Amino acid sequence: MQIQFVQAPTLKQKPADESKLGFGRIFTDYMFTMRYDRAQGWHDAKVEPYGPFQMEPSSMVLHYGQTIFEGLKCYRREDGGLQLFRPRDNFKRMNISAERLSIPAFDVEDAMAGLLKLLEVEKDWVPHAKDTSLYIRPFIIATDPFVGVRASNTYIFCIILSPVGAYYAHGLSPVGIYVEDKYVRAVRGGFGFAKTAGNYAASLKAGEVAHEKGYDQVLWLDGVEQKYVEEVGSMNMMFVLDNKIITPMLNGSILAGITRDSILKLAASDGYQVEERRIPIAEIFEAAEQGRLQEAFGTGTAAVVSPVGELCWEDKKITLSGGKIGPVAQRMYDELTGIQWGRMADRFNWILKL
Numbered sequence: 001m002q003i004q005f006v007q008a009p010t011l012k013q014k015p016a017d018e019s020k021l022g023f024g025r026i027f028t029d030y031m032f033t034m035r036y037d038r039a040q041g042w043h044d045a046k047v048e049p050y051g052p053f054q055m056e057p058s059s060m061v062l063h064y065g066q067t068i069f070e071g072l073k074c075y076r077r078e079d080g081g082l083q084l085f086r087p088r089d090n091f092k093r094m095n096i097s098a099e100r101l102s103i104p105a106f107d108v109e110d111a112m113a114g115l116l117k118l119l120e121v122e123k124d125w126v127p128h129a130k131d132t133s134l135y136i137r138p139f140i141i142a143t144d145p146f147v148g149v150r151a152s153n154t155y156i157f158c159i160i161l162s163p164v165g166a167y168y169a170h171g172l173s174p175v176g177i178y179v180e181d182k183y184v185r186a187v188r189g190g191f192g193f194a195k196t197a198g199n200y201a202a203s204l205k206a207g208e209v210a211h212e213k214g215y216d217q218v219l220w221l222d223g224v225e226q227k228y229v230e231e232v233g234s235m236n237m238m239f240v241l242d243n244k245i246i247t248p249m250l251n252g253s254i255l256a257g258i259t260r261d262s263i264l265k266l267a268a269s270d271g272y273q274v275e276e277r278r279i280p281i282a283e284i285f286e287a288a289e290q291g292r293l294q295e296a297f298g299t300g301t302a303a304v305v306s307p308v309g310e311l312c313w314e315d316k317k318i319t320l321s322g323g324k325i326g327p328v329a330q331r332m333y334d335e336l337t338g339i340q341w342g343r344m345a346d347r348f349n350w351i352l353k354l
């Protein structure tokens with residue numbers, strides 16, 4: 001695949017204070033794009049200046065939400081070198097999302113070539129401070145100017161980059177989570193397993209209600225019986241119960257997190273018993289009352305591991321590991337970030353050095 005380079009007339013000032021990067025607010029000088037039409041397939045690959053798309057108000061993505069995305073990071077090691085964590089798994093998952101939303105598949109190696117070329121141009125944007133990284137956001141949008149309902153015939157694939165700060169500036173701090181018992185995020189046969197905008201739009205209302213009640217995030221229950229644990233916002237859920245690590249099995253309505261998969265593999269190789277199964281929320285609350293629930297934490301690319309300090313379900317509240325981070329969450333965080341930032345051996349061959 002040929003990738004054209006279009007020079008930006010001027011470059012931006014890079015953020016001077018890496019302690020104030022935050023998340024997802026600053027974008028780099030360039031982006032990668034390619035276009036799709038039925039005659040040519042994916043074509044017209046470019047690294048070009050970051051900037052607005054020209055698109056018609058009738059563009060299909062704006063009306064029917066035919067769009068998907070991914071999220072991964074580029075890490076700077078202590079020796080200054082750069083590396084990616086399981087990047088092909090993100091593009092493979094993006095094609096799974098694409099299939100569900102009737103978006104044409106792309107060649108994973110073309111996407112990799114585009115990403116690597118973009119990173120080569122933008123390497124100085126990867127921050128240096130501890131626990132900072134360059135967040136990578138690939139996405140696809142449907143661009144036919146048409147307000148009838150069908151799959152679009154044209155698309156844009158784009159990758160943008162955003163330097164992001166340390167997620168935990170003051171150590172891993174536990175979050176309070178509200179178990180949602182009215183709204184659902186995804187239903188059986190829907191597209192809960194796809195990384196697509198609609199799943200997030202469906203989640204906003206419940207998030208607002210949870211915030212009003214003083215909680216940070218929503219824990220979703222299944223969309224059929226509202227009995228089984230699904231996931232949290234943009235994280236998969238894990239519990240430590242009777243010294244075992246348990247997590248909801250992939251059932252079609254939750255996202256197959258790459259962090260989830262990585263932690264299951266790390267934990268198993270560290271000698272923990274791990275179990276993927278249906279988890280009734282009642283079992284979690286009962287185990288907490290009996291003192292058998294040791295920890296709960298979310299897993300995802302942005303936060304890596306997010307310990308849960310409090311869970312509220314209907315009129316019941318439980319506090320976990322004294323509202324502090326538990327030893328398993330801390331160990332998984334240390335091991336995974338150790339591999340991602342190149343401080344620990346890459347014993348599963350997850351790292352791609354640039």
Ligand SMILES: *Cc1c(COP(=O)(O)O)cnc(C)c1O
Binds near residue numbers: 235255256257299
């Ligand atoms: C992205 C995402 C996750 C986490 O996936 P990772 O690959 O670990 O980043 C979990 N749940 C949802 C709904 C997501 O969109």
